[in-house]
Amino acid sequence: MLVLNKVHHIAIICSNYQKSKRFYTEILGLEVLQEVYREERNSFKLDLALNGTYIVELFSFPNPPQRSSRPEACGLRHLAFEVDDIEETRDFLIQNNIFSEIIRIDEYTGKQFFFIADPDDLPIEFYEF
CATH class of the missing domain: 3.10.180.10 (2,3-Dihydroxybiphenyl 1,2-Dioxygenase, domain 1)
Incomplete structure (x- = not known):
């Protein structure tokens, strides 16, 4: 049987990195663990924690496609x-x-x-x- 310990993290791709970074850090209060810019992908990766526990990766990519979330779309x-x-x-x-x-x-x-x-x-x- 497969044994899972916990959810490690959730990855989120955003359309406006600065706006989403502000939302997740200043509004929701998640803590920045690490922020890197990956030049080869023209992408930021921001590792965020809640109460010291790593939970969210926030990514930026150039022109990511829209994903339907409502009404009750299939997926996360x-x-x-x-x-x-x-x-x-x-x-x-x-x-x-x-x-x-x-x-x-x-x-x-x-x-x-x-x-x-x-x-x-x-x-x-x-x-x-």
Whole structure:
């Protein structure tokens, strides 16, 4: 049987590197571990951590094709973050001009959650602990 330890990271290709870098670091608060420019690919790679744990690789590539994410497109559905206070999280995002969907209740767990979109319309979920 295959034994997996944990999710190592999630890779995201963005259309506007500076805009996405700002969103993931200044709005979501992810920590920069390493940033490199790969000249041969005309591409930045930004390694980001949450609470010291490496979780996201943010890439830039020249003219990446658009990927449909809504309505419910096939493929990776969304990136989800666990939070302690769902209303405080939503209020913070709204104060930073991030459109936030209404808070909903997970019908199976009874927990609250809501969605936003990153600069490339990737759905991001916030789920109460």
